Amino acid sequence: MSKLNSKDEVCIIQSKQILKRLGYFSDDLWHIDSLKTKYPDMTDHEAQETLSMVLNNEWIIEKIWTEIDSYIKDSFGYDDVTQAKEYWDASYPYNEGDDYWTIEGGVPVASCWDDESERLHDFNPNKFYFNTEEEAIDFIDETKRKIWTS
Numbered sequence: 001m002s003k004l005n006s007k008d009e010v011c012i013i014q015s016k017q018i019l020k021r022l023g024y025f026s027d028d029l030w031h032i033d034s035l036k037t038k039y040p041d042m043t044d045h046e047a048q049e050t051l052s053m054v055l056n057n058e059w060i061i062e063k064i065w066t067e068i069d070s071y072i073k074d075s076f077g078y079d080d081v082t083q084a085k086e087y088w089d090a091s092y093p094y095n096e097g098d099d100y101w102t103i104e105g106g107v108p109v110a111s112c113w114d115d116e117s118e119r120l121h122d123f124n125p126n127k128f129y130f131n132t133e134e135e136a137i138d139f140i141d142e143t144k145r146k147i148w149t150s
Contacts, residue, residue, distance in 0.1 A: 030055065048147045053106050058120070065123040092118055093129050101130040108136035
């Protein structure tokens with residue numbers, strides 16, 4: 001398990017404060033030790049890869065957006081998501097019928113842009129889209145490389 005010294009702890013607190021000030025939610029950051037406590041034989045790399053794949057999973061992101069929409073409706077009185085979307089830029093990265101790729105479970109998945117794609121995009125407008133399968137594979141390889149070298 002990782003051992004933090006007091007300088008590291010102060011740096012983490014300051015970094016979280018900076019992120020919060022810039023508009024990011026930083027109250028709940030995942031750490032590899034959360035996984036390694038439950039799976040003691042897991043390597044740091046395996047824990048990082050697991051967190052990356054799970055936390056970027058389309059279903060998880062959609063569930064989070066569903067909960068956000070529900071909370072906004074219950075807490076702030078919006079009748080539905082479309083009322084809140086008046087403030088969003090409703091443009092989409094592709095047009096109906098365009099082919100594109102996403103990454104699901106660590107592998108590229110081909111899709112054709114349609115109404116369902118727009119619904120999923122509304123749930124997660126920050127999702128990564130790729131014009132070719134090769135771009136998606138390059139992104140996966142680069143992400144793994146970053147995880148392995150960090």
